[in-house]
Amino acid sequence: MSKKKNIASLAKLETNHSGIISNFTAGPGLVRRLEEMGIRAGKKVTKISGMPLRGPVVIQVGGTRIALGHGMAMKVMVELR
Numbered sequence: 001m002s003k004k005k006n007i008a009s010l011a012k013l014e015t016n017h018s019g020i021i022s023n024f025t026a027g028p029g030l031v032r033r034l035e036e037m038g039i040r041a042g043k044k045v046t047k048i049s050g051m052p053l054r055g056p057v058v059i060q061v062g063g064t065r066i067a068l069g070h071g072m073a074m075k076v077m078v079e080l081r
Contacts, residue, residue: 006080010047011057011073018046019078026075034076037066045078 007022021043024031038061039045048058048065050073057073059066068076 007077008080009074010045010059010068010076010078011050011070013047013078013080015047015049017080018044019080021045022077022079024075025077026072030072030075034072038062038064039066039076045076 005022008019009025010021013019021039021041023041024034026034034040039059043061046060048060050057054070056067056069059068059073
């Protein structure tokens with residue numbers, strides 16, 4: 001019996017909830033940019049805050065807090081825990 005994974009975009013993750021980055025729905029340039037900021041598949045990420053109406057999303061990866069635009073956050077897929 002297979003276990004279904006619960007995956008959502010980082011932008012849709014609720015504030016103060018965590019997950020594991022599973023993949024990106026972006027081109028290679030954006031993926032490289034995210035990886036340079038420490039946002040990589042397999043890493044634990046916590047959403048610190050998000051603004052309504054497509055505002056920036058603040059996340060924590062390791063000991064670093066990073067603000068991403070809504071469009072970038074929509075392309076980071078997270079396995080919910």
